[in-house]
Amino acid sequence: MDLSFTEEEEMIREAVARLLEKACSFDEVKKLEESPAGYSPEFWRQMAELDLLGVTLPEEYGGAGLPFIFSAIIMEELGKAAAPTPFHSTVVLCGDLIATCGSDSQKQAILPAIAAGQLILTLAQLEAEGVYGEDGVQMKASQFGAGYQLSGEKFFVADANIADKLIVAARLPEGITLFLVDAADSGLDIAKMPTVSMDNLCHVVFHNVEAQLLGEAGMGWQALASINSKAAVAKSAEMVGGAGTALKMTVSYSKEREQYGKPIGGYQILQHYMANMLMAFDTSFNYLYKVVWKIDDGQPFATEAAALKAYVNESYKFITERSIQIHGGIGTTRECDIGLFYRRAKLSEYACGHSQHHYETVAQALGL
Amino acid sequence: MDFSLSREEQELKDAFHAFFAQEMKKKPKDMGHIYHNDASFEFHRYMMERLGEKGWIAHTWPKAYGGQDAPIMHQYLFNMVRAEHGAPGIDTFGVEMFAPTLLLAASEEQKQRLLPPIARGEVVYCQGWSEPNAGSDLASVKTSARLDGDHYVINGQKIWNTGGNYADRMFLLARTNPNEPRGKGVSVFTVSMDVPGIEVRPIEYMDGRGEVYNYNEVFLTDVRVPVADRIGPENMGWKITRETMNFERSGVGGFVLAEKMLKQIIEYAKNHKRGGQLLSKSPVIREKIADLWSQLQAASTIATRIAWLQDDGGRSFPPHYASESKVLATEIIQKVNNLAMEVLGPYGQLSNSQYAPIPGVVEQYMMSVGANIYAGSNEIQRNIIAWAGLRLPRFS
Numbered sequence: 001m002d003l004s005f006t007e008e009e010e011m012i013r014e015a016v017a018r019l020l021e022k023a024c025s026f027d028e029v030k031k032l033e034e035s036p037a038g039y040s041p042e043f044w045r046q047m048a049e050l051d052l053l054g055v056t057l058p059e060e061y062g063g064a065g066l067p068f069i070f071s072a073i074i075m076e077e078l079g080k081a082a083a084p085t086p087f088h089s090t091v092v093l094c095g096d097l098i099a100t101c102g103s104d105s106q107k108q109a110i111l112p113a114i115a116a117g118q119l120i121l122t123l124a125q126l127e128a129e130g131v132y133g134e135d136g137v138q139m140k141a142s143q144f145g146a147g148y149q150l151s152g153e154k155f156f157v158a159d160a161n162i163a164d165k166l167i168v169a170a171r172l173p174e175g176i177t178l179f180l181v182d183a184a185d186s187g188l189d190i191a192k193m194p195t196v197s198m199d200n201l202c203h204v205v206f207h208n209v210e211a212q213l214l215g216e217a218g219m220g221w222q223a224l225a226s227i228n229s230k231a232a233v234a235k236s237a238e239m240v241g242g243a244g245t246a247l248k249m250t251v252s253y254s255k256e257r258e259q260y261g262k263p264i265g266g267y268q269i270l271q272h273y274m275a276n277m278l279m280a281f282d283t284s285f286n287y288l289y290k291v292v293w294k295i296d297d298g299q300p301f302a303t304e305a306a307a308l309k310a311y312v313n314e315s316y317k318f319i320t321e322r323s324i325q326i327h328g329g330i331g332t333t334r335e336c337d338i339g340l341f342y343r344r345a346k347l348s349e350y351a352c353g354h355s356q357h358h359y360e361t362v363a364q365a366l367g368l
Numbered sequence: 369m370d371f372s373l374s375r376e377e378q379e380l381k382d383a384f385h386a387f388f389a390q391e392m393k394k395k396p397k398d399m400g401h402i403y404h405n406d407a408s409f410e411f412h413r414y415m416m417e418r419l420g421e422k423g424w425i426a427h428t429w430p431k432a433y434g435g436q437d438a439p440i441m442h443q444y445l446f447n448m449v450r451a452e453h454g455a456p457g458i459d460t461f462g463v464e465m466f467a468p469t470l471l472l473a474a475s476e477e478q479k480q481r482l483l484p485p486i487a488r489g490e491v492v493y494c495q496g497w498s499e500p501n502a503g504s505d506l507a508s509v510k511t512s513a514r515l516d517g518d519h520y521v522i523n524g525q526k527i528w529n530t531g532g533n534y535a536d537r538m539f540l541l542a543r544t545n546p547n548e549p550r551g552k553g554v555s556v557f558t559v560s561m562d563v564p565g566i567e568v569r570p571i572e573y574m575d576g577r578g579e580v581y582n583y584n585e586v587f588l589t590d591v592r593v594p595v596a597d598r599i600g601p602e603n604m605g606w607k608i609t610r611e612t613m614n615f616e617r618s619g620v621g622g623f624v625l626a627e628k629m630l631k632q633i634i635e636y637a638k639n640h641k642r643g644g645q646l647l648s649k650s651p652v653i654r655e656k657i658a659d660l661w662s663q664l665q666a667a668s669t670i671a672t673r674i675a676w677l678q679d680d681g682g683r684s685f686p687p688h689y690a691s692e693s694k695v696l697a698t699e700i701i702q703k704v705n706n707l708a709m710e711v712l713g714p715y716g717q718l719s720n721s722q723y724a725p726i727p728g729v730v731e732q733y734m735m736s737v738g739a740n741i742y743a744g745s746n747e748i749q750r751n752i753i754a755w756a757g758l759r760l761p762r763f764s
Contacts, residue, residue, distance in 0.1 A: 001377075001441065002370045003676045069369055251758050266761035271754035272747070278757050279692050286669035293369040307662035315666075359658035366634055366661060368648040 003289070005073075012070055015050050016077035019043075024083045026337040032084050033198035037162055039084050047085070048117025057095050062112030067296040068230065072237040072288070079241025082340045084199060086120045086159040088351075092234040093227060094121035094167050101178065101215030101223045110165070122163040124154035124181075124204055125224065132228075132353040134176065134221050141170040141179060141211060148172075148179060148211040153204065158351070160190045160202035167214060168206075174218025179211035197347035229302045232309040232352035233291050239316045239348045240284050246341040247277050250323040253338075257328075264326070273322050280315040287311060306353075306361035313355045316345040371672065373445075381445045384424070388453035391418060400720075400728065401735075402456045402531075403582035409534055413492070415457025420489030425463055428615070429471065433479055434487025443616040444675035451624035461530070462486045462493035466539045468615045469556060473600030473608040482558065494561070496526040496540030496586055497609075503528075504748050506541070507551035507606050511588060513542035519592045520544070520557065522565075526586040528742065532568040533584065535561055540588075541609065544602050551606030556599040565591040575719075575734055617690040618675045622697025623668035626704045630661060632726050633708050640725075647711060656707055660700070667696040688757035691749035698739040698746060705733040 005013070023043050032040055047053055055070040057063025064070075071092055078085060091114060098110050098121075113119035126136055139152035150170055160166060166181045166188075181188070189205040215223055251274055254265030264270055291308045294301040320342040324331040331338050349355070373381065394414075396407035403409060419425050427443040429435025436442070450458065458464075467486050470479055485491045502509045511524025522542050532538065537560050545553030559566070567587040600608045634657060637647040647653055670693050677685045708729050709716035718724040720731065740746045754760045 001372065001374070001672075001676050001679075003673060005369065251760065255761065262763065263761050266763045268751070271758075271760050272750045274758055274760065275695075275750035275753035278753055279696060282673075282689075282692060283666040283670055283696065286673050287666035289369050290371050290669050290672075293371050296369070297372070304665060307658075307665050310659065311662045311666045355659075356655065359655045359662070362658035362661055363654040366657065367638060368634065368654050368657060 003286075008066075009069060009073055012052070012055065013073050013077055016047075016052060016074050017080075019046055019050060020077060020081040020083055024081050026082070026340060029082050029084060029340060030334070036192075038192075038198075038200040039086060039159075039162060043083070044085060044120075045117050047087070048115070051115075053087070053091055053117055054111075054115025056091070057111050057115055058099055058107075061099070061107050062115040063095075068233075069289075069292050069296055071234050072292045075234045075237035076241035076288075079238035079344075080245045082242060082245070082344055086122070086162060086200075088231065088234060088238065089122040089159045089163070090114055090120050093123045093231050094165075096227050096230065097123065097167055097178065097214070097223060100227065101219070106180065106212075106214065119165065120159060120163045121165045121167065122157055122159045124157045124160065124166050124168045126154065126156040128153060128155055130156065132357045134225075137169045137171065137176050137221070139168075139170040139206075141172050141177060144208075144210070148213060150179060150181065150206040150209045150211045152206050154206070155203055156193070156350070157202045157204050159200045160204050161192055161200050166204070168211065169220055169224060170211075172217045176220040176224070177217045178214040178220040178223060180214045181206075181209055181211050185209045195347060197343040199347055201347075225302075228352060229305040230295060232358075233288070233295065233301075233305050235348055235352040236284075236288055236308050236312040237292070239312045239345070240281070240288050242341050242344050242348075243281050243284060243312075243316045243319045246320050246323045246338060247274070247281050249338055249341075250274065250277070250326050254326055270326055273326060277319045277322055280318055284312050284315045303362060303365035306358035306365075309353055310355040310358035310362070313349045313358075317349060320345040377441060377445060380442060381449060384446055384449035385453075387422065387424075388449060388455045391415065392453050392455055400731070403534065408456070412456035413489075415455060416459060416489030416492075418489075419457045420487060423487075425458065425489055426467065426483075426487040429467070429483065429487065433471075433483035440616050440678045441675055444618050444620055444671075447616060447618070448620045448624055451621035452628070454628070457489070459486070459489070459492050461495050461535070461539075462491060462537075464615055465495060466493050466558070469539070469599060469608055472611060473556070473604070478596070478599065491537060492531070492535045494529055494532045494535035494538050496529055496538050496588075498528045499525060500527050504745055506609075507554070508549065509541050509543060509554055511540070511542040512546060513544050513555060513557060513593070513598075515544075515595075516592075518595050520595065520598065522557065522559070522588045522591040522593055524588050526588070527571075527584075529568070529584045529586045531582050532561065532586050533570065533582070537561060538566075538586070539599070541605050544605075548603070553603055555602050555605040556608055557593050558597050558599060559591060559593045563591055563593075565589040573734070616675065617678065617685075617693070618671035619690070619693035619697045620668070620671040620675070622693075622701060623664065623671055626664055626697070626701045627668075629701070629704045629708060629729070629732065630657070630664065632729070633657065633704070633711050636726060637711055642713065653711060656710070660703055660707055663703070664700055667700055670696060686757065688753045688755075691744070691752040692757075694743065695746045695749045695753075698736070701732070701739060702736040705729070705736045709733060 054063035055066045059065035095114050141148050141150050163183045168179045168181050169176055187207040187209040191203050193201045193203050195201050255263050257264050287308055291304045323338050324342050327338050330336045396411055399408045402412040423436050426435040427438040428440055431437050470482055499509050513520040513522045539558045541554050543553050544555040569585045571583050637653055640647050674689050715725050720727055755762050
């Protein structure tokens, strides 16, 4: 047993932290939130320069081939700064999907470009019902000449507004299948769906869009299920990072803010709120890295990934809600940074499955 | 990041399992909590001796005092496996409370005399800490110890003493300096329960049953304790008590207990119908069970982290982690018990009898309210988490 991070892991963590400190202040984050692109191409380029985008991609395709824990660490650091980047959609979801089910030429064409920061990708899975499971994919694909064609709608697609390519889940007679689509296709209409988190969630409409098969026809759900599980863990890492910052900011605010002539952090009821917040954080952090370890150790992890995501969903909401309460009135304003995390908690709760979805996965695994 | 066990640790864990699987076949038919009845307590004593023979009571102590000089991870795995089997055989008071005090503060003569019998499982201790007016504010104890030649004469009243009517010996806090009202005036003593002047009076639990906690008041009237049985320097008792940390503090047993109970609920829900539908098919019950299971997986990682931090001489173990573990374990046990009551419906309230579908469940439910109070109430634990874990200001 060794529950510490390796030197290499710590180095990556510090590299991301340093970059964020330099280039991604909370003011910058708020500016990005209000911009149409919703991310900083310059920051993305710097991430690529530091080789952060290819860490977990295969070595033969321009990556470093490192274990999943590196993705988790990068996500955790990004989460600490509430940094809006397409890392989760491009690297964690699509990078892994292409590496897992792409043909050699697809891998050649896409993976090195992801690592170099030249290509942004996203996964279009959810539809109008907003169901995260298999039933949620109802869009039909049809054969068109030697290739395929897609028509229909996808909702809640992160970063579609900045993506160069989309991976789309749709149905063929063989079953759910993954397709690669060029975002520049004239048959695509992409519009942002305004959210409380002011992020890049999009509504994507497909009118006879040309699509390339990614993996085998009918094998799409198998690939998605496993990668969605991992993506939920990576998303949890981002959330744990955010929860940690919210807690830190709140504790330090409570030591400075005085009422009745004393710092409010000395009042027992607030201390007990914060003790509960610390427990929610410590358990989330420890469980996160236990599940990450299971993934890297090659053990089955789907049930625990679900349990983790549900647990972190609830912890992040709890921690950020109490954070606002302890900040008082100022905490509800745009001026105060704590609200960033309250809103992120809501966004990430739905990303990669909200708690109800994951509880059902756990219930089935427990034989209920 | 590596949560796996080494081969040696895995083999040891297997050996613990094999031992308990074998020995637990000998448990009395109506065994409950160790104080449930005389047969349960006798079996507890039998298991203490068996564990003493195996050398499994005091894994981490120096060999000179009957220990194994083993890493804390061994103790952690032992505590985990013992909890999985629901096995008695560890005298919590002697092994987990008094022995660490002895290891920290006792004289060499005292260590030689008092520790090996604990390691061999020969002696049952009870504690004399709380008093009617010194609960969470333990440093304010009033029981007095007055020096009289080569003895102290102890007078006072202790409360929430568990198992005093079964114990061979007690360790207690008493005030050696009457002019110092707080922690600086108290010392630690140990005394045989046989000496004149000790009277144990049982306290009835709210359900009218004594065996749930088996807790007592203990009255001490002119009890004479040799100076040789004062542990550590005079007036240093409070400091010693607070610094007694060098034992397995993960609290893993509580999480194991919660998981066992949750498994019983799952089995029950899978096999019982209400209104024509299996309970396990109720969306409400499915979600509640899955939620608690998830909480339990997350919470129990704290125990693993503590064991790992404490191992190898302690990688700067932050003491508030133990407080977190205590709060998390006791409160999750309570949640699991509440869920059990809900799933069982009206059967939940039934005490052990032919009517009760899961034996012991209501007894656990009744105990779980107390668990949030004993061993440092969960409010005191949250203070510690806030002060030590978050460095929040402490108003005087």
